[in-house]
Amino acid sequence: MSLHLSVLASGSTGNAVYVEDGQHSFLVDAGFSGKQMEALFQKIDRDISKLSGVFVTHEHSDHVKGIGVIARKYKLPIFANEKTWMAMDGMIGEIPTEQKFIFDMETSKSFGATEVESFGVSHDAADPMFYVFHHSGKKLVIITDTGYVSDRMKGIISNADAYVFESNHDVQMLRMGRYPWSVKRRILSDVGHVCNEDAAIAMGEVAGDNTKKFYLAHLSMDNNMKELARMSVTQTLESQGIIVGEQFQLYDTDPKTPTILTAV
Secondary structure, three states, X not given: OOOEEEEEEOOOOOOEEEEEOOOOEEEEOOOOOHHHHHHHHHHOOOOHHHOOEEEOOOOOHHHHOOHHHHHHHHOOOEEEXXXXXXXXXXXXXXXXXXXXXXOXXXXXEEEOOXXXXXXXXXXXXXXXXXXXXXXOOEEEEEEOOOOXXXXXHHHHHOXXXXXXXXXXXXXXXXXXXXXXHHHHHHHHOOOOOOEHHHHHHHHXXXXXXXXXXXXXXXOXXXXXXXXXXXXXXXXXXXXXXXXXXXXXXXXXXXXXXXXXXXXX
């Protein structure tokens, strides 16, 4: 069986991504309550207790809210780097030592035929990192919560078959919106979030011959809309000479509803 993916939910209110390979199943982040996480798994007809590993990207609550609950209830192994473990210690409650694993940045771990690779991003967290899944020649990249996509990141994530890619905000909506200027400045900074247009530029630079899917993820509830993100990304890609639907497809994600569990 090849890699399969469902973006269980994504947005400023919470994030969780499910990946499976036929032998193992994985979760990247659990930014919802335990009950909400269970409900999301029910929607894709999968068993949360069977997870081989839960990979944490960083300690912000929209990524770790349910980590402690599901770890304790289902005795799941949790992977994060040392600084992230320290930063989320007071947020997730006690987790038995035998379920806590260190996953250093820019290293890899193997789970049967699947290799999981971590890489650093630019975000205002202790030591934020995201993940690349390699299985039977397929490559899946998850990258959200970064202020920009550096050349180093691009080198690691280039030419994947599928991406879960941040398209957080529309700059004009953000500038005109209700957030205080301090928050706006943070989001727009190099340790904030990628806007629609910058996401599209990076997509155009990392897409290769193998690339077939981009899931537009982590959309701001206040400063973006699915239709606007899709339109902005499409237009920016077209300005680079890339026609959406020819080389690859764009897919929406939702803050409450999983995407269809499908092959990468």
